[in-house]
Amino acid sequence: MSDTHDHDPGEKYGGQLHGPTSVRMWLRMLSCTMVIEKRLRRRFIDQYKTTLPRFDVLAALDRRAEGMTMGDLSQMLLVSNGNVTAIVRQLQESGFVAVEAAEHDRRSLIATLTPKGTTHFAELAVAHHHWIEEMLGDVPEEVLQQLFDRLATVKTSIAAKGTQ
Amino acid sequence: MSDTHDHDPGEKYGGQLHGPTSVRMWLRMLSCTMVIEKRLRRRFIDQYKTTLPRFDVLAALDRRAEGMTMGDLSQMLLVSNGNVTAIVRQLQESGFVAVEAAEHDRRSLIATLTPKGTTHFAELAVAHHHWIEEMLGDVPEEVLQQLFDRLATVKTSIAAKGTQ
């Protein structure tokens, strides 16, 4: 039996009511993101025997028919190089991804989707969209759009603060 | 040298422009959350030799002077029981948390903050707030408040969709 909880936890640290708006907003956003992400992971495993990181790699490659280097994937997905190595190897073993040395630089490896990988990703992407639309189904389109717009400000702010 | 990236990645899957608003909003929210969370983890390690999960436990206990059972912590923090066991043991070894058997049910263990733990958490909390306020410093108060309000709708929607 499962040992992990997946119900509404309230905000982490418990429905925080005090403190600056930035902190309250962060805790609420974190809470929402964690719940959604956990459900997505669960469904990927249960229904497709795959993982969110593998899906992320497939999605990145699907957008670039010409392929991507391991480093490109690492940067785009915000995971370590070593991690990309492992995920791509799995996808390669499953026949979803092909890897070949770059012509211009023999250190680089370029990963591309195989036809099988493209088909597989298409199926996953449909399910992924469906799950998200279902979870956010009660949020009015207008609110989603406002969130999307305001999150752009957040994105800009954290980008401006550099990596440190 | 570090091997992990921490700069603006654009949205995951690369600045998605198409698809339903719910999916676009989710990808943007996920991206923002991941960047902020990674930075927080990094700073906790670098500046305080601690981790976000340990901070989360301390924060939960700080709000409840009477203490919490391991199960309560697991539910509130959305992590497995086994994980709580490990984190609490670490905090116990550091002298920040005390654990004793519950009177009413000898299976239960109740964790409480020690005075040392309370002091330690206070220091961490100040830094934590400071980091968040800094990262979100360019987001106007008004936008933060709007995000906070609209995220309540998201929270409600995902809660309504149950755990499945």
Add this chain to the structure above:
DNA sequence: AAATTATGCTTTAGGTATAAAGCATCTTGA
């Protein structure tokens, strides 16, 4: 009250993440 089931927690095995070191290749500059 005994047997069964449920609950609270820990342990274990396995997957996944990072950081740091290592290897190969490329680039730079004297």
Add this chain to the structure above:
DNA sequence: TCAAGATGCTTTATACCTAAAGCATAATTT
């Protein structure tokens, strides 16, 4: 040209997280 450093990736050690099994204690059923 060739030494020194930078770059792309992999490997290794370590940490953390989950699921599932296991153990002890409570609650329930008969």
